[in-house]
Amino acid sequence: MAAAKIDGKAIAEGLQSRIGAAVSELWRKHGIQPGLAVIQVGEDPASEVYVRSKVRSTIEVGMASFQHKLPATTSEVDLLSLIAKLNADPAVHGILVQLPLPSHLKASSVIRAISPEKDVDGFHVSNVGLLSTGQKAIVPCTPLGCLILLRETLESLVGLEAVVVGHSNIVGKPMAQLLLAENCTVTVAHKETRYLPEVCRRADVLVTAVGRPALIQGDWIKPGATVIDVGINRITSGGKRRLVGDVDFEGASKVARAITPVPGGVGPMTIACLLANTVSACCDNVGLARPDGVSF
Numbered sequence: 029m030a031a032a033k034i035d036g037k038a039i040a041e042g043l044q045s046r047i048g049a050a051v052s053e054l055w056r057k058h059g060i061q062p063g064l065a066v067i068q069v070g071e072d073p074a075s076e077v078y079v080r081s082k083v084r085s086t087i088e089v090g091m092a093s094f095q096h097k098l099p100a101t102t103s104e105v106d107l108l109s110l111i112a113k114l115n116a117d118p119a120v121h122g123i124l125v126q127l128p129l130p131s132h133l134k135a136s137s138v139i140r141a142i143s144p145e146k147d148v149d150g151f152h153v154s155n156v157g158l159l160s161t162g163q164k165a166i167v168p169c170t171p172l173g174c175l176i177l178l179r180e181t182l183e184s185l186v187g188l189e190a191v192v193v194g195h196s197n198i199v200g201k202p203m204a205q206l207l208l209a210e211n212c213t214v215t216v217a218h219k220e221t222r223y224l225p226e227v228c229r230r231a232d233v234l235v236t237a238v239g240r241p242a243l244i245q246g247d248w249i250k251p252g253a254t255v256i257d258v259g260i261n262r263i264t265s266g267g268k269r270r271l272v273g274d275v276d277f278e279g280a281s282k283v284a285r286a287i288t289p290v291p292g293g294v295g296p297m298t299i300a301c302l303l304a305n306t307v308s309a310c311c312d313n314v315g316l317a318r319p320d321g322v323s324f
């Protein structure tokens with residue numbers, strides 16, 4: 029039987045509409061409007077697209093959007109001074125610095141300057157430490173989106189063998205922490221992993237975040253596995269440009285129980301989780317409980 033397609037678009041729309049309701053209620057009951065500031069340095073074309081869609085979604089759910097577009101030549105001093113201003117601004121509950129930054133700016137120093145309470149990307153070392161010690165943290169958006177998709181697909185994750193391919197700070201590592209927190213048995217694979225096909229074949233839950241089209245073949249998948257494909261790769265086939273993931277979707281669909289498509293799987297969840305994190309950060313900031321159905 030063909031694997032079920034995990035409809036990230038529909039699940040993200042559901043989450044986004046709960047966020048919209050939570051934002052309205054915050055305004056109605058408390059006169060508070062969550063605000064998200066997005067800083068973009070330079071004109072990386074992919075960043076332009078991501079920032080535009082983050083700003084649009086922020087406004088759609090009724091939150092305040094503060095966009096700061098800086099020239100590629102911006103100095104670290106100027107960038108840090110803007111972040112300090114936003115850290116102190118009570119109308120701003122979330123701050124996101126769009127990556128990658130121009131090469132003269134060090135992402136780790138810039139992220140460390142963001143107040144951890146406003147770090148809605150969940151990249152600050154404080155949030156990384158809180159997540160890895162099982163405490164309330166702001167969780168990076170893409171892995172959080174993957175976890176929500178898994179919870180929607182599987183009754184329980186407890187005791188499952190989970191394999192995460194890719195160990196970046198923004199996807200693979202936090203994904204592994206989230207799966208550990210769900211009591212999965214977690215293996216993290218990367219470029220130097222020996223016998224990657226065998227490692228993948230152990231997985232009841234396979235999450236791939238690599239950035240290589242069709243790296244993961246159908247016969248690497250355990251029958252009945254759930255596959256979450258984070259990869260976004262632009263390829264040209266039959267003269268047309270299109271997006272594919274890290275997994276050979278056709279091959280994997282014949283073996284897996286459920287799989288995310290690319291596009292339409294993890295991608296839409298990332299922005300919805302960014303909005304959810306901003307609502308959570310806002311509630312934490314004013315001492316209100318994080319709303320049900322929006323915080324995780």
Ligand code: NAP
Nearest residue numbers: 170194195196199218219237238239258259260294295298
């Ligand atoms: P990254 O920082 O480049 O990390 C890629 C990881 O894959 C690294 O850990 C790397 O290992 C590993 N890797 C590379 N080649 C490999 C191979 N042949 N076998 C096994 N592992 C290999 O990328 P990222 O930021 O995590 O993103 C990964 C993918 O997810 C990209 O396609 C990106 O576009 C996509 N993405 C999607 C979303 C979304 O919203 N859907 C969000 C973020 C990222 P080494 O470190 O050992 O080289």
